Amino acid sequence: MSSEEVPKSLKKIKHIxxxxxxxxxxxxxxITTQLALSLIQKNYKVGVLDIDLTGPSxxxxxxxxxxxxxxxSNNGWIPVFYDQSQQLSLMSLGFLLNDRGNSVVWRxxxxxxxxxxxxxxxxxxxxxxxxIDTPPGTSDEHIAxxxxxxxxxxxxxxxxxxxxxxxxxxxxxKEINFCKKVNFKVLGVVENMSGFICPHCEECTNIFGAGGxxxxxxxxxxxxxxxxxxxxxxxxxxxxxxELRKTEGKTLxxxxxxxxxxxxxAEITDKVLLxxxxxxxxxxxxxx
Amino acid sequence: MISVTQPxxxxxxxxxxxxxxxxxxxxxxxxxxxxxxxxxxxxxxxLPKKGPDPDLPLINERLNDIEHKxxxxxxxxxxxxxxFTSMLxxxxxxxxxxxxxxxxxxxxxxSLPKMLGCEKETVHASNSGWTPVYVADNLxxxxxxxxxxxxxxxxxxxxxxxxxxxxxxxxxxxxxxxxxxxIDTPPGTSDEHLSxxxxxxxxxxxxxxxxxxxxxxxxxxxxxxxxxxxxxxIKILGLVENMSGFVCPNCGxxxxIFKPTTGGGEKLAKDLGIRFLGSVPLDVRIRExxxxxxxFLDLYPDSPxxxxxxxxxxxxxxxxxxxxx
Numbered sequence: 001m002s003s004e005e006v007p008k009s010l011k012k013i014k015h016i017x018x019x020x021x022x023x024x025x026x027x028x029x030x031i032t033t034q035l036a037l038s039l040i041q042k043n044y045k046v047g048v049l050d051i052d053l054t055g056p057s058x059x060x061x062x063x064x065x066x067x068x069x070x071x072x073s074n075n076g077w078i079p080v081f082y083d084q085s086q087q088l089s090l091m092s093l094g095f096l097l098n099d100r101g102n103s104v105v106w107r108x109x110x111x112x113x114x115x116x117x118x119x120x121x122x123x124x125x126x127x128x129x130x131x132i133d134t135p136p137g138t139s140d141e142h143i144a145x146x147x148x149x150x151x152x153x154x155x156x157x158x159x160x161x162x163x164x165x166x167x168x169x170x171x172x173x174k175e176i177n178f179c180k181k182v183n184f185k186v187l188g189v190v191e192n193m194s195g196f197i198c199p200h201c202e203e204c205t206n207i208f209g210a211g212g213x214x215x216x217x218x219x220x221x222x223x224x225x226x227x228x229x230x231x232x233x234x235x236x237x238x239x240x241x242x243e244l245r246k247t248e249g250k251t252l253x254x255x256x257x258x259x260x261x262x263x264x265x266a267e268i269t270d271k272v273l274l275x276x277x278x279x280x281x282x283x284x285x286x287x288x
Numbered sequence: 289m290i291s292v293t294q295p296x297x298x299x300x301x302x303x304x305x306x307x308x309x310x311x312x313x314x315x316x317x318x319x320x321x322x323x324x325x326x327x328x329x330x331x332x333x334x335l336p337k338k339g340p341d342p343d344l345p346l347i348n349e350r351l352n353d354i355e356h357k358x359x360x361x362x363x364x365x366x367x368x369x370x371x372f373t374s375m376l377x378x379x380x381x382x383x384x385x386x387x388x389x390x391x392x393x394x395x396x397x398x399s400l401p402k403m404l405g406c407e408k409e410t411v412h413a414s415n416s417g418w419t420p421v422y423v424a425d426n427l428x429x430x431x432x433x434x435x436x437x438x439x440x441x442x443x444x445x446x447x448x449x450x451x452x453x454x455x456x457x458x459x460x461x462x463x464x465x466x467x468x469x470x471i472d473t474p475p476g477t478s479d480e481h482l483s484x485x486x487x488x489x490x491x492x493x494x495x496x497x498x499x500x501x502x503x504x505x506x507x508x509x510x511x512x513x514x515x516x517x518x519x520x521x522i523k524i525l526g527l528v529e530n531m532s533g534f535v536c537p538n539c540g541x542x543x544x545i546f547k548p549t550t551g552g553g554e555k556l557a558k559d560l561g562i563r564f565l566g567s568v569p570l571d572v573r574i575r576e577x578x579x580x581x582x583x584f585l586d587l588y589p590d591s592p593x594x595x596x597x598x599x600x601x602x603x604x605x606x607x608x609x610x611x612x613x
Contacts (some may be wrong), residue, residue, distance in 0.1 A: 015578030021396050022442075024365010024475040054476035055363050055509035086578065103363070103477045103512035107517060108447025111478070113307035136365045138444045149537055165577040167370070171397035174442035196534065207545075208575050230545055239504060239549040243302070243435035243559065 007119045009076070012126040013047070015278060016149065018158040018184065022171030025194035026138035026163045029057040031228070032133040033238075035159070037175050037256045038064075038269040040087050044128035047079060049118060051145060052135035053111050059094040062274035063241040063252055069095045071117050076123040083251065091122045106138040114190050115144040136171075138178040146182035156276035157185030159225070163193045178221055187223035187275045188266060189217040196230040204229070223236035223275050225268045311448070344490060346406075347458045350417075351491040352529070353590045354389070354466040354607050359496040359522065361486070363509030365475035367569075368530035370399040371578055373472040377404070378583040379601045381427040386467040389420060391457065392431035393484060394451050394474040395443055401433045405581020412433055417462035430461050447479035454483045474510075477516040485520045495523035495610050497565075501531045501550035514560055523605045527565035528600045529553030534572050535592075537572065545570065565603040568596045 003032045010016070019032045029052070036046045050058040051081060059080075067080030069091070082088040093104065093114065106114075123129065129282040135141050149155050158179055172189075181185050191213025195204045207230070218222035237244075237255045244250050256262050291298075305311075308322035317323070318333030326332075328331040362371045370392070377390040392400035401407045401421075409421040411434040430543035432443065432453065445453075462471065474480055485493070487555055510527075517524050529552055534545050557564035571593040577584035585594055591603070 022366075024397070025501075025506075026366055041493060051338065052480055052596060055365075055512065057505050057508065060505050060508055081413040103515040103519065105477045105482065105516055107311075107479050109305040109309050109449075110307055138442045139480075140394055142448050143446060144442060163366075164574050167399045168366075168400050171399065173440040174397065175475060177440055177442040178444055181442070196545060197545050198304070198536040198539060201536060201539035202372060203536060203538035205534075205537060205572065207570055207572055209579070227414055232543065232545060235503060235545075235547055239547060248350060 007148060009120060009124055010130070010152055010154065011052065011179065013124060013154055014128050015111045015129045015131045016144070016152065016155045017187065017272070017276070018132045018134060018155075018177070019161060020134050020158045020175050020184075021136060021141075021161040021168075022138065022175035022178075023162070023168040026161050026172075027163050027228075028136075028166055029061050029133055030234075030238075031159065031161050031192060033061045033250060034056065034228075034256075034261065034265045035269060035272070036088060036129075037253055038262065038265050039129050040253050040256065041262070041266070042269070045087050045126070047089045047124045047127045048091070049122070049130060050056055050090065050094070051115050051118065051132060051141050053106065053114060053141065054095045055135065056092045056094035058092050058133055060089055061238055062088070063238075063245065065094070065100065065242075066092055067095050072123050073278055074123070076121045079121050079122055079124060085228040086125075086262065089124065089127075091118060094200055111140045112144040115141060116148060119145075119148045123227065128190045129280050131168055138174060142174065142182075146184070147221075155184070155230050156278070157187040159272060160189045160222075161192055162213050162216060164191055164206065164209040166209075169216050172216065175288070176222070185276075186222050187272050189213050190225045191227040193230050194227040203250060223271070225271045226264070228261065228264065228268070231259065234259055236259050334473045341461055343418070343455055344487070347455070347487055348491045350459060350461070350463070351469075351488065354463060354469045354491075355371050355493070356467065356494045357469045357471065357613070358490065358494055358525065358604070358608070359471045359473060360494045360499060361473055361498040361517070362475060362511050363477060363511070363513035364500065364506040364518075367456050367499050367506055367510075369475075369499050370394070370403055371574065372497070372499050372528065372530065373470050373599050374401060374403040374469050374578065374583075375585065375603055377427055377429070378585050378603070379598060380468050380583070381424050384426065386426060387465060388427045389463050389466045389469040390427065390429040391469060392429070392433070392481050393454060393457070393459075393471060395445065395480065396474065398431045398433040400429060400472055401579055403430045403578045404429055407433065407439065407581065414462070417460045419462055428463065428466075430457065436569055444498055451483045454480060455487055457577070458484075458487050472560045477512060481516065482520070482600075485522060489535050494611060495524060495525035497525055498527045498554045500527060500529055500609060502529055502544070502552035502567075503546040504550045506546070507550060507553070510556065511560075514562070523611065524562050525564040525604055525611075526563040526600075527553055527557045528565045532567040534570040563603070563607060565600040568600065569571050569593050
């Protein structure tokens with residue numbers, strides 16, 4: 001179907017990592033956000049591509065809802081940069097909608113074409129990491145991205161996100177089978193929303209159960225990356241970032257660094273990089 | 289295992305479909321703007337000219353005996369569409385005189401069989417069609433899950449193939465006479481949603497129940513789903529906010545896990561002129577009962593979450609009655 005060529009825009013990217021899950025609402029976008037922030041803390045240059053066309057969440061997660069995509073001189077698309085340092089850039093269908101409440105009601109072929117265009121036309125420039133956030137399921141978007149990335153040698157693999165309850169584990173197993181079929185290496189399984197620490201009494205309750213991710217990883221013999229509890233503080237940061245950026249001049253990375261999750265997530269990021277075979281991260285930074 | 293028939297008239301295409309492809313099955317096949325210059329043009333043009341879809345009368349006949357059809361929708365994944373579908377089904381099935389059906393249209397991630405405790409079942413075919421799996425005497429259910437060789441196999445299908453299956457679900461499942469059919473959908477606004485509304489247009493859908501969670505990230509997607517309903521002409525019966533607030537089982541203190549910083553579901557409903565049916569708190573036991581495939585409403589009838597769910601169900605039925613008069 002697609003030409004046997006690596007899309008030009010992806011050639012200057014060192015590593016591509018996908019974030020997948022069969023189940024919706026498990027926190028793919030939130031894990032993508034944290035992975036991006038944690039890579040920036042390590043001083044990498046990160047791009048994020050959101051291919052959830054009917055429900056793009058990343059513009060909101062990164063506080064870039066008012067971002068505009070510009071056209072470059074080569075008729076490509078310039079992604080939205082977080083700030084002047086250009087360490088973090090994002091491309092999402094959310095930027096192309098006139099109104100944030102508008103729905104995109106597209107059947108398969110149109111979605112496939114959009115994803116192709118995202119991969120072909122977005123001018124990322126040189127990046128250390130490109131993270132690709134996906135919609136739930138194993139359908140058009142996933143087939144399209146797998147096809148487009150087929151000849152790329154810089155695809156490191158996929159991070160699989162799950163929540164502890166059995167209902168989501170069933171769906172996630174399907175996603176792992178999908179990865180096998182399209183030859184995406186699974187870099188590991190993250191369990192999100194495992195446990196909630198009551199702000200009143202500090203008691204941790206496992207709202208959605210516990211240990212499901214680990215059990216799943218053992219069952220399918222994949223590396224387990226760790227668990228991320230529900231932290232109302234993180235939700236707060238995401239929801240209030242635009243205000244705080246205006247009033248206190250704090251960037252999302254600053255806010256995230258003060259969040260308890262950031263130290264926990266740094267370990268997960270290290271494991272991801274280790275499993276991807278990118279051993280010593282610091283030596284590979286871009287010089288800028 | 290029952291084999292799934294391919295969409296009819298599928299000829300080998302030379303090239304992938306272009307972006308605005310009207311689809312080889314449409315009346316515009318080979319004639320639309322996008323067809324000019326498409327390598328498949330000749331193939332599409334040469335297909336036998338179709339009048340109205342021959343399957344539509346069959347679908348109408350099948351679904352004619354179903355009194356009320358309710359879609360459960362949400363733009364966002366993981367907000368509790370399947371949980372709510374199962375709750376609604378259990379709640380309705382508690383009236384012995386009613387016949388209920390639950391249909392799972394989430395092809396890539398079906399959850400209903402697990403939640404209704406019939407994961408291991410298989411569907412039987414007879415000359416009158418596929419017989420749904422009965423979870424209770426008056427509660428039948430149908431899901432793609434029942435047709436998979438094993439629970440973990442992934443269905444990696446493009447849209448067109450999914451549409452074929454949805455059509456078959458509507459055409460071939462022998463529901464018999466039903467009072468309510470509750471339809472669970474996948475997240476998003478794409479093929480599955482378009483197909484089910486197109487195929488059921490003539491026979492009529494009572495309306496949609498929209499499920500959301502309180503945080504803005506979810507509301508953002510739910511707004512899109514509401515926009516979709518307006519575009520597709522589906523009546524919205526009401527909106528329910530799930531996972532709103534959590535009561536710590538240790539100290540009884542309440543906390544908002546997913547903060548409604550922008551006013552949550554209630555404000556959204558008010559802004560868009562939709563009926564707000566209520567909010568359901570997070571309860572560890574809801575998750576437990578769903579994992580075990582048991583009815584939360586039967587197991588914990590005294591819990592606050594149970595009251596909240598029943599209130600939503602009452603509001604929903606009230607709305608359905610109002611419309612059918």
